[in-house]
Amino acid sequence: MTTETLSGKPLAALIRGRVQEQVRALELEGNRPLLAVVMATADESTRWYVRSIERAAERAGVDCRIIDLGHEATEQVLAGVLRDLDAEPSVNGIILQAPLPPGVPTEGLVGLIAPDKDIDGANPLSLGRLAVGQPAFAPATARSVVEILDHYQVPVAGKDVVVVGRSAVVGKPLSLLLLGRDATVTLCHSKSGPLEKHTKGADVVVVAAGRVGLLTGDHVSAKTVVIDVGTNVLPDGSLVGDVDEASVNGTAAALTPVPGGVGSVTTALLLLHTVEAARRQSSPVPLLTGASGVHVLETAG
Numbered sequence: 001m002t003t004e005t006l007s008g009k010p011l012a013a014l015i016r017g018r019v020q021e022q023v024r025a026l027e028l029e030g031n032r033p034l035l036a037v038v039m040a041t042a043d044e045s046t047r048w049y050v051r052s053i054e055r056a057a058e059r060a061g062v063d064c065r066i067i068d069l070g071h072e073a074t075e076q077v078l079a080g081v082l083r084d085l086d087a088e089p090s091v092n093g094i095i096l097q098a099p100l101p102p103g104v105p106t107e108g109l110v111g112l113i114a115p116d117k118d119i120d121g122a123n124p125l126s127l128g129r130l131a132v133g134q135p136a137f138a139p140a141t142a143r144s145v146v147e148i149l150d151h152y153q154v155p156v157a158g159k160d161v162v163v164v165g166r167s168a169v170v171g172k173p174l175s176l177l178l179l180g181r182d183a184t185v186t187l188c189h190s191k192s193g194p195l196e197k198h199t200k201g202a203d204v205v206v207v208a209a210g211r212v213g214l215l216t217g218d219h220v221s222a223k224t225v226v227i228d229v230g231t232n233v234l235p236d237g238s239l240v241g242d243v244d245e246a247s248v249n250g251t252a253a254a255l256t257p258v259p260g261g262v263g264s265v266t267t268a269l270l271l272l273h274t275v276e277a278a279r280r281q282s283s284p285v286p287l288l289t290g291a292s293g294v295h296v297l298e299t300a301g
């Protein structure tokens with residue numbers, strides 16, 4: 001059988017178009033959106049990724065400020081920078097880029113990014129809001145998966161969807177977004193046992209584990225749509241996902257490529273979230289305020 005390739009590139013182009021439209025509208029009001037990315041790593045692939053966000057932002061008309069604190073930055077320094085950015089009115093969106101220096105905990109730091117600037121859904125408050133169905137920015141990667149399924153008109157309501165990986169940045173928020181779309185969601189992890197038990201009968205399988213070749217043709221059936229979130233850099237420098245493309249191609253109904261799948265949409269969504277944040281922050285109409293005193297945002301899912 002033929003497995004359809006679900007490229008992320010056409011969707012990413014559509015989203016970038018929406019970003020440019022919104023940037024033009026903001027500029028008419030005298031505003032220019034600004035995204036701040038805080039990083040503290042020497043990891044080359046992360047540094048490359050941050051540069052790719054910067055280039056995409058420039059092309060879309062979003063200002064991007066990279067704050068590179070070096071791989072020896074302390075928690076105190078990072079916290080101070082995040083507090084300053086949070087207090088700066090011209091900054092609309094903030095990303096704290098992982099990984100952080102060894103020993104520096106992410107949890108407390110992401111909590112310093114107010115939900116209305118938390119355009120990559122990193123603050124536990126954002127995840128909590130998603131969990132109870134309140135508006136919040138979802139992590140861009142999790143939203144990418146839902147947007148790809150929507151773009152290719154893959155139904156999820158009433159369908160069996162398996163997510164492999166339960167991290168707070170991908171698997172958990174994605175399962176919440178899919179639940180919100182009335183999917184029946186199974187969340188697998190490293191202790192779930194043989195994956196095929198869960199994935200073989202699934203309508204949609206999303207793999208976000210960071211394990212090369214984790215999902216093979218033996219794990220899926222002819223009806224399965226497979227979304228590969230994994231990004232693994234091989235020793236030769238090439239990028240592969242978590243899916244064994246050779247065996248899944250020809251077995252499953254459809255598959256997203258790596259590169260050119262989820263990752264391309266993620267970057268575009270980070271910019272869309274930034275302009276959405278800018279629009280709300282510049283709104284003459286007071287933003288709704290939740291019980292906790294933080295702004296309530298439009299659902300980003």
Ligand code: NAP
Pocket residue numbers: 141164165166167168169170171188189190191192208209210211214229230231232262263266
């Ligand atoms: P993570 O925090 O390391 O989490 C990995 C998850 O996979 C964990 O829940 C782990 O289970 C599970 N897992 C590991 N081995 C497994 C196995 N053999 N069977 C079933 N589950 C297994 O990773 P992450 O940050 O979520 O990222 C996951 C992947 O997505 C990585 O490749 C990352 O590079 C990629 N990613 C891509 C994008 C993008 O835009 N394309 C963005 C973010 C991340 P336990 O919880 O039991 O340990």
